[in-house]
Amino acid sequence: MSTETLYDCAIVGGGLGGLCLSIKLAQNGFKVILFEKETYPFHKVCGEYISLESKQFLSSCGIYIDELNLPIIKKLQISAPSGYVIQANLPLGGFGISRFTLDQLLVNEATKLGVIVLQGTKVSQVKNKNLLYEIHAENLVYHSRIVAGSYGKRSNIDIQLKRKFIAKKYKDAENYIGIKYHIRIDYPIDLISLHNFKDGYCGISKVDDNRYCLCYLTNSKNLKKNNSSIQEMEKKKKKKNPFLKEIFDTAEFLYKEPLSISQIHFEEKEQVVNGIFMIGDAAGIITPLCGNGMSMAMHASKIFAGLATQFLDGKMSKEQLEIAYTKAWRKEFAKRVWFGRQFQKLFGDPKITEFVFRILKWNPGLLKVLIRLTHGKEF
Numbered sequence: 001m002s003t004e005t006l007y008d009c010a011i012v013g014g015g016l017g018g019l020c021l022s023i024k025l026a027q028n029g030f031k032v033i034l035f036e037k038e039t040y041p042f043h044k045v046c047g048e049y050i051s052l053e054s055k056q057f058l059s060s061c062g063i064y065i066d067e068l069n070l071p072i073i074k075k076l077q078i079s080a081p082s083g084y085v086i087q088a089n090l091p092l093g094g095f096g097i098s099r100f101t102l103d104q105l106l107v108n109e110a111t112k113l114g115v116i117v118l119q120g121t122k123v124s125q126v127k128n129k130n131l132l133y134e135i136h137a138e139n140l141v142y143h144s145r146i147v148a149g150s151y152g153k154r155s156n157i158d159i160q161l162k163r164k165f166i167a168k169k170y171k172d173a174e175n176y177i178g179i180k181y182h183i184r185i186d187y188p189i190d191l192i193s194l195h196n197f198k199d200g201y202c203g204i205s206k207v208d209d210n211r212y213c214l215c216y217l218t219n220s221k222n223l224k225k226n227n228s229s230i231q232e233m234e235k236k237k238k239k240k241n242p243f244l245k246e247i248f249d250t251a252e253f254l255y256k257e258p259l260s261i262s263q264i265h266f267e268e269k270e271q272v273v274n275g276i277f278m279i280g281d282a283a284g285i286i287t288p289l290c291g292n293g294m295s296m297a298m299h300a301s302k303i304f305a306g307l308a309t310q311f312l313d314g315k316m317s318k319e320q321l322e323i324a325y326t327k328a329w330r331k332e333f334a335k336r337v338w339f340g341r342q343f344q345k346l347f348g349d350p351k352i353t354e355f356v357f358r359i360l361k362w363n364p365g366l367l368k369v370l371i372r373l374t375h376g377k378e379f
């Protein structure tokens, strides 16, 4: 069955990219509908450390970080599997907030501005009909003038679009999985740590509600070696890093089971596919060790909202919008994503990690350069 309203923009996926985009377009006076398959608030696999580059933009979306009494994180500690450790001040720093809290705050703002938010509604198909799009969800068809795909790392829509990164065959070592816990622990408030183990790394930093987020990335090779058991993998591998051993031995774990996601890939992606404008992880994923995928998703929504406004106001054609957005996205993010990919190669093999960390400790300026190459400026 078809619905009657013609929306200016339909947004598939209500994570940070989609929610911020909906707010920006609604602020510009457009009719926006957003589809989210889950129901807010909900937890997500994410390290929950947000680079302060997005603070000003979040204020423009109605989220005032200074009023939320959040932990401000200024120091970075990274350890090799042996426990060899280096520490540095973060030039810009970040803050900690759970996705459970932040996504809910944003959806409240979007709703206040008149965005139609359809929660628990999974989009099954998007059809580009040239002058407008059809969005199929839960046996209904919606119509819009443009569509943004902000549905994250991998979705049914990617399969429908036969995207290149979906078609590729991956080795187990290239197939990443993410695991997350919320814990209570006696740990510094202003520190984000990245503790390495063979085939992966684990971040810990404080978020709201007096919790810490403990989140790690490893590959499916590692999981398979441990009979596909997360518990076994954690016992054998991560406990080899003395910092992780202490965290796992002393923390109070607040979920019965960890949250997990699989099939994470860091392949290059296209920013516009079949006329759908990709925002956030759907446009390109930065390796989590860089700690700014969320800021990138928000920044992309700001860039796209500006350009889409010109199209919706009749100042730009669809073709011009496609070219302008692709160009702007690549200019802002392509290098960062590439450096993140190269940087991640230095992690995973304990001998290489140890060697690199010794060089970085000896030359702290180099670590600052690496941080700069993978981060952006305030936007």
Ligand SMILES: Cc1cc2nc3c(=O)[nH]c(=O)nc-3n(C[C@H](O)[C@H](O)[C@H](O)COP(=O)(O)OP(=O)(O)OC[C@H]3O[C@@H](n4cnc5c(N)ncnc54)[C@H](O)[C@@H]3O)c2cc1C
Binding pocket: 012, 013, 014, 015, 016, 017, 018, 035, 036, 037, 038, 045, 046, 047, 048, 049, 050, 051, 121, 122, 123, 124, 150, 151, 152, 153, 155, 156, 157, 177, 178, 179, 215, 216, 217, 264, 279, 280, 281, 282, 288, 291, 292, 293, 294, 295, 297
């Ligand atoms: C292990 C790990 C740790 C990380 N740690 C950090 C960190 O500390 N700091 C940082 O900045 N970044 C981190 N990131 C990256 C960060 O999580 C992402 O970059 C960010 O969430 C991207 O936002 P998004 O809006 O693109 O997608 P998401 O936040 O993933 O949102 C996508 C939404 O789309 C919905 N959806 C999907 N398909 C459909 C459909 N068909 N119909 C309707 N809805 C749909 C999903 O339910 C989801 O809510 C980490 C990533 C991983 C894997």
